[in-house]
Amino acid sequence: MTENTPSLWRHLLPRPATDGHKYDRGHAVILAADELTGATRLAATACSRMGAGLVTVISPARADFFRAVLPPDIMVRGRFDPAMRGITAVLAGPGGGDAAAQLPDMAEPFFRILDAGALPEAGNYETIDAMTVLTPHDGEFSRAFPDATGERTERALAAARACGGIVVLKGAETVIAAPDGQLAVNRHASPFLAKAGTGDVLAGMICGLLAQCDPSGGKAMFEMVCAAVWMHGEAGIRIGPGLTASDLEGALPAILRDLYG
DSSP states (O other): OEEOOGGGTGGGSOOOOTTOOGGGGOEEEEEOOSSOHHHHHHHHHHHHHTTOSEEEEEOTTTHHHHHHHSOTTSEEESSOOTTOSOEEEEEEOTTOSSGGGGOOOOSSOOEEEEOGGGSOOTTOOTTOOTTEEEOOOHHHHHHHOTTOOSSHHHHHHHHHHHHSSEEEEOSSSEEEEOTTSOEEEEOOOOGGGOSTTHHHHHHHHHHHHHTTSOTTTOTTHHHHHHHHHHHHHHHHHHHOTTOOHHHHHHHHHHHHHHHHO
């Protein structure tokens, strides 16, 4: 078991090339919630702050609403278009709904982040693979992995091996477990993060960071998930009392500047 600190992943953070363009920094797609739209907004803005070159929100039911309320750098489409260029990561589930059914079928590999409404039913792990990250809190984890027993670290690792993806078991101590046995515990966080919407921000942060990685091999995937979890905790520490979920993305530029040096 490893303590999640920047020494684990700082050297692997994606750095934009001086002659690069937006497609070099990845294209993140977020499948929108129809009702709990705030979750989509939190995830999308955090995703963009983490450095993804493009962020697109897909909303068949509420596209006009999202065009009106999201920052202008975030694109909104009413449907998924297979011709969209360079998709490297897709986030489904913030805000609930049946987002898992909307995951695109593409020939090119891409990272998948499944949160809340997109988490699998117990035993139904056929669509999860090594390119997938699951981000349950304890209640969601118990529903998705009812057979996992033991300490939180043991349960998270058993779940990762059962489904074949990386499991981020959120809590005061967040456990990041991979099916190959990699295991990290994040204690770098604030109790003021126990607020509605902070998990949506974390899902967006993971998506934004993975979007900048090469999905063809999944290299450094585990480390980038750990990085997002640590930065999420650091944002909570810096903000402290009075924190709301929408505050977190505003803290990210300073945190990223410090990490990049």
